[in-house]
Amino acid sequence: xxxxxxxxxxxxxxxxxxxxxxxxxxxxxxxxxxxxxxxxxxxxxxxxxxxxxxxxxxxxxxxxxxxxxxxxxxxxxxxxxxxxxxxxxxxxxxxxxxxxxxxxxxxxxxxxxxxxxxxxxxxxxxxxxxxxxxxxxxxxxxxxxxxxxxxxxxxxxxxxxxxxxxxxxxxxxxxxxxxxxxxxxxxxxxxxxxxxxxxxxxxxxxxxxxxxxxxxxxxxxxxxxxxxxxxxxxxxxxxxxxxxxxxxxxxxxxxxxxxxxxxxxxxxxxxxxxxxxxxxxxxxxxxxxxxxxxxxxxxxxxxxxxxxxxxxxxxxxxxxxxxxxxxxxxxxxxxxxxxxxxxxxxxxxxxxxxxxxxxxxxxxxxxxxxxxxxxxxxxxxxxxxxxxxxxxxxxxxxxxxxxxxxxxxxxxxxxxxxxxxxxxxxxxxxxxxxxxxxxxxxxxxxxxxxxxxxxxxxxxxxxxxxxxxxxxxxxxxxxxxxxxxxxxxxxxxxxxxxxxxxxxxxxxxxxxxxxxxxxxxxxxxxxxxxxxxxxxxxxxxxxxxxxxxxxxxxxxxxxxxxxxxxxxxxxxxxxxxxxxxxxxxxxxxxxxxxxxxxxxxxxxxxxxxxxxxxxxxxxxxxxxxxxxxxxxxxxxxxxxxxxxxxxxxxxxxxxxxxxxxxxxxxxxxxxxxxxxxxxxxxxxxxxxxxxxxxxxxxxxxxxxxxxxxxxxxxxxxxxxxxxxxxxxxxxxxxxxxxxxxxxxxxxxxxxxxxxxxxxxxxxxxxxxxxxxxxxxxxxxxxxxxxxxxxxxxxxxxxxxxxxxxxxxxxxxxxxxxxxxxxxxxxxxxxxxxxxxxxxxxxxxxxxx
Amino acid sequence: xxxxxxxxxxxxxxxxxxxxxxxxxxxxxxxxxxxxxxxxxxxxxxxxxxxxxxxxxxxxxxxxxxxxxxxxx
Numbered sequence: 001x002x003x004x005x006x007x008x009x010x011x012x013x014x015x016x017x018x019x020x021x022x023x024x025x026x027x028x029x030x031x032x033x034x035x036x037x038x039x040x041x042x043x044x045x046x047x048x049x050x051x052x053x054x055x056x057x058x059x060x061x062x063x064x065x066x067x068x069x070x071x072x073x074x075x076x077x078x079x080x081x082x083x084x085x086x087x088x089x090x091x092x093x094x095x096x097x098x099x100x101x102x103x104x105x106x107x108x109x110x111x112x113x114x115x116x117x118x119x120x121x122x123x124x125x126x127x128x129x130x131x132x133x134x135x136x137x138x139x140x141x142x143x144x145x146x147x148x149x150x151x152x153x154x155x156x157x158x159x160x161x162x163x164x165x166x167x168x169x170x171x172x173x174x175x176x177x178x179x180x181x182x183x184x185x186x187x188x189x190x191x192x193x194x195x196x197x198x199x200x201x202x203x204x205x206x207x208x209x210x211x212x213x214x215x216x217x218x219x220x221x222x223x224x225x226x227x228x229x230x231x232x233x234x235x236x237x238x239x240x241x242x243x244x245x246x247x248x249x250x251x252x253x254x255x256x257x258x259x260x261x262x263x264x265x266x267x268x269x270x271x272x273x274x275x276x277x278x279x280x281x282x283x284x285x286x287x288x289x290x291x292x293x294x295x296x297x298x299x300x301x302x303x304x305x306x307x308x309x310x311x312x313x314x315x316x317x318x319x320x321x322x323x324x325x326x327x328x329x330x331x332x333x334x335x336x337x338x339x340x341x342x343x344x345x346x347x348x349x350x351x352x353x354x355x356x357x358x359x360x361x362x363x364x365x366x367x368x369x370x371x372x373x374x375x376x377x378x379x380x381x382x383x384x385x386x387x388x389x390x391x392x393x394x395x396x397x398x399x400x401x402x403x404x405x406x407x408x409x410x411x412x413x414x415x416x417x418x419x420x421x422x423x424x425x426x427x428x429x430x431x432x433x434x435x436x437x438x439x440x441x442x443x444x445x446x447x448x449x450x451x452x453x454x455x456x457x458x459x460x461x462x463x464x465x466x467x468x469x470x471x472x473x474x475x476x477x478x479x480x481x482x483x484x485x486x487x488x489x490x491x492x493x494x495x496x497x498x499x500x501x502x503x504x505x506x507x508x509x510x511x512x513x514x515x516x517x518x519x520x521x522x523x524x525x526x527x528x529x530x531x532x533x534x535x536x537x538x539x540x541x542x543x544x545x546x547x548x549x550x551x552x553x554x555x556x557x558x559x560x561x562x563x564x565x566x567x568x569x570x571x572x573x574x575x576x577x578x579x580x581x582x583x584x585x586x587x588x589x590x591x592x593x594x595x596x597x598x599x600x601x602x603x604x605x606x607x608x609x610x611x612x613x614x615x616x617x618x619x620x621x622x623x624x625x626x627x628x629x630x631x632x633x634x635x636x637x638x639x640x641x642x643x644x645x646x647x648x649x650x651x652x653x654x655x656x657x658x659x660x661x662x663x664x665x666x667x668x669x670x671x672x673x674x675x676x677x678x679x680x681x682x683x684x685x686x687x688x689x690x691x692x693x694x695x696x697x698x699x700x701x702x703x704x705x706x707x708x709x710x711x712x713x714x715x716x717x718x719x720x721x722x723x724x725x726x727x728x729x730x731x732x733x734x735x736x737x738x739x740x741x742x743x744x745x746x747x748x749x750x751x752x753x754x755x756x757x758x759x760x761x762x763x764x765x766x767x768x769x770x771x772x773x774x775x776x777x778x779x780x781x782x783x784x785x786x787x788x789x790x791x792x793x794x795x796x797x798x799x800x801x802x803x804x805x806x807x808x809x810x811x812x813x814x815x816x817x818x819x820x821x822x823x824x825x826x827x828x829x830x831x832x833x834x835x836x837x838x839x840x841x842x843x844x845x846x847x848x
Numbered sequence: 849x850x851x852x853x854x855x856x857x858x859x860x861x862x863x864x865x866x867x868x869x870x871x872x873x874x875x876x877x878x879x880x881x882x883x884x885x886x887x888x889x890x891x892x893x894x895x896x897x898x899x900x901x902x903x904x905x906x907x908x909x910x911x912x913x914x915x916x917x918x919x920x921x
Contacts, residue, residue, distance in 0.1 A: 149853055150882055151863030157878070164877050169849040170867050 288389030856918035
């Protein structure tokens with residue numbers, strides 16, 4: 001330790017005050033400032049001496065002082081040789097030594113001289129020892145480095161502490177931990193036997209103490225083993241018994257005396273009352289009056305006894321007591337459970353059969369009766385006990401009887417109920433519903449008579465009957481013709497108006513006619529019975545109706561018939577010259593009366609009129625060619641077409657006539673101008689010249705489609721793009737200017753059929769397919785294009801298409817043919833030699 | 849009086865005698881006196897616990913024979 005100090009001091013350049021071997025001094029020395037160097041110098045000397053003394057304390061104390069100083073001086077000398085600084089130190093040290101030396105060796109002054117000599121002799125030895133010790137010191141220094149701890153003694157520490165200003169060590173409180181880890185000492189032996197013995201003694205003492213106390217307590221009680229004098233000895237026993245008897249007597253006397261005293265004071269009655277009252281609180285049947293029993297009386301059968309107990313109720317419940325029989329309660333509960341388990345339907349809408357109670361009182365109408373129990377509480381049966389705890393069922397029985405009586409009296413409103421209806425009428429019904437049917441039968445018979453008898457007689461010589469009863473082949477018209485021809489002459493003077501012909505029956509249907517006639521001619525018999533009046537009214541009504549109907553029919557027939565008659569007449573007149581075209585003739589026939597000013601409405605004509613213009617009219621080729629017809633014929637046709645109603649072209653016919661004329665005029669005018677106008681156009685001006693060129697086709701008038709602006713690949717910013725909503729125009733001024741009238745196509749553009757071809761182009765100028773065009777449109781519309789993947793695919797596709805187009809049709813994609821030709825040119829042979837191994841057949845040989 | 853062992857694992861192992869009521873500062877001074885470094889350059893630690901100067905050894909429960917780690921700052 002000291003040596004290490006020395007080492008450190010050697011390293012230190014700063015002038016440290018001595019204390020080469022002094023640890024504490026050395027430690028304090030370098031720590032403190034150099035100026036107080038002199039002060040610690042003696043201390044260091046002393047320290048050094050102390051340190052060296054500490055080292056060798058064990059064996060030589062006083063010797064070491066001198067030796068220490070000597071060795072110190074010796075060592076300082078040696079050190080002085082090594083370095084100058086050390087020399088300084090040594091000088092100081094020597095100075096210190098000298099200071100110390102007289103102080104230290106004052107006591108040994110006498111021995112000094114001898115010692116000096118010896119010291120010198122020893123000095124050499126000391127020097128050697130010093131050397132050894134130095135080496136030893138170094139060795140120890142190394143040792144301390146390895147594991148040995150440097151430590152100071154207590155005195156040194158105290159000195160150091162004093163220097164530092166700390167309290168000295170408290171030596172008294174050194175722990176007796178029996179040494180440190182390094183030198184363990186045996187601990188005190190714990191003697192368990194001694195401990196146990198001590199414990200036992202303690203327990204014993206405690207037990208003895210308790211025993212003593214108990215004995216004191218129990219000492220008074222006699223044990224069994226104790227002797228009673230009177231048990232063994234008869235005399236003693238007798239005495240004892242006598243004593244007891246005497247005591248009893250005395251006690252009795254005392255009690256008597258006391259009672260007498262009580263009686264004197266009148267307290268005895270009170271005492272008796274106290275003791276006697278307990279008998280009177282018994283419970284008897286009279287106390288049962290008024291209690292309710294929670295069962296029906298019917299449940300108590302004759303001859304059986306049931307024990308009733310109080311029903312359980314809550315402690316704080318203050319209702320009156322209720323008696324129940326436990327078995328009956330269980331039975332009722334079981335019955336209720338069985339009922340519930342049957343699962344009867346909860347809701348029966350028509351369950352309340354009777355609106356009247358048992359006692360002929362109106363039952364209240366209950367809604368949702370199944371909830372009454374849960375809402376209102378369970379209604380329990382019960383009866384009260386009368387006086388003496390009795391109850392009888394007579395009241396109940398009487399009530400029951402009354403109920404039954406009422407029920408028997410009740411009338412049901414149900415009625416007889418539905419029955420199957422009888423198929424045949426009963427005699428009563430017969431008399432009620434029908435009137436006498438006899439007259440009717442009579443009436444019918446009379447009618448038939450009229451037909452058969454009178455009719456034949458009347459119509460025998462009638463002009464209508466020529467013995468010709470009609471046939472299908474002839475048709476209806478023929479008869480009329482014959483008739484007409486027969487009567488024609490008579491009628492020619494008369495008006496030709498067909499409507500005013502006399503009414504001969506034109507139809508073959510004689511029966512109908514005859515019926516009509518008979519109905520007309522029939523005269524009512526004067527003496528008709530009054531019952532027939534009703535029938536007469538009906539008859540008249542029917543007569544009128546039939547008349548009207550007949551008139552209408554006749555009119556129609558006559559018209560038709562008249563027309564046919566006219567047609568026949570014309571046929572007869574014109575002969576086979578005209579075609580038998582019924583289409584023309586009826587028109588002509590119809591034209592005559594129409595010429596006279598009458599307009600005939602026909603269903604077909606009306607229908608055809610509302611049809612509208614038939615565009616294909618006149619194109620079928622049925623009509624005569626307009627060129628062949630002469631004007632008058634055309635006029636006729638025109639008039640026919642114009643005037644006819646049956647074809648339904650009244651309005652359009654007139655207009656078409658006009659148009660045709662106009663068209664013809666236009667055609668003429670157009671054809672005339674184009675031929676004539678060529679030359680004068682050029683002279684007129686630039687516009688005319690342009691027109692000429694255009695007509696000739698010298699100018700390119702087609703509008704070239706400009707390539708569209710390159711659409712951005714990225715999505716359109718929605719701020720720039722908006723959808724125009726035409727419905728948003730809502731101010732009144734703009735609304736006013738809208739045209740709301742009927743729009744019609746221009747007549748000039750009737751024949752104009754433009755050939756529209758819309759071409760879409762993409763950014764490169766390529767024409768788009770409809771699909772691509774639509775895609776473009778939709779991108780524009782939605783404001784966003786395709787994503788990255790999609791666009792890449794499209795680009796790839798387009799590139800492939802471009803490549804495809806670029807591909808040469810005559811050659812392979814790699815241009816093999818061209819290469820072949822090149823090779824041939826190079827080799828100047830029309831062939832190529834494919835030879836050699838595969839190695840030579842690589843790309844290098846084949847390419848140019 | 850307790851004896852505390854301070855080791856810096858580099859060769860310096862010091863046994864210092866001190867009182868329980870001494871502060872760490874005093875201990876450091878004693879160590880410094882024995883080791884030769886300055887007391888304010890010494891850091892006493894136990895694992896990561898740095899012993900502060902103003903606290904006494906008794907408060908830190910440093911008993912006799914305890915090992916403290918000697919570091920320098």
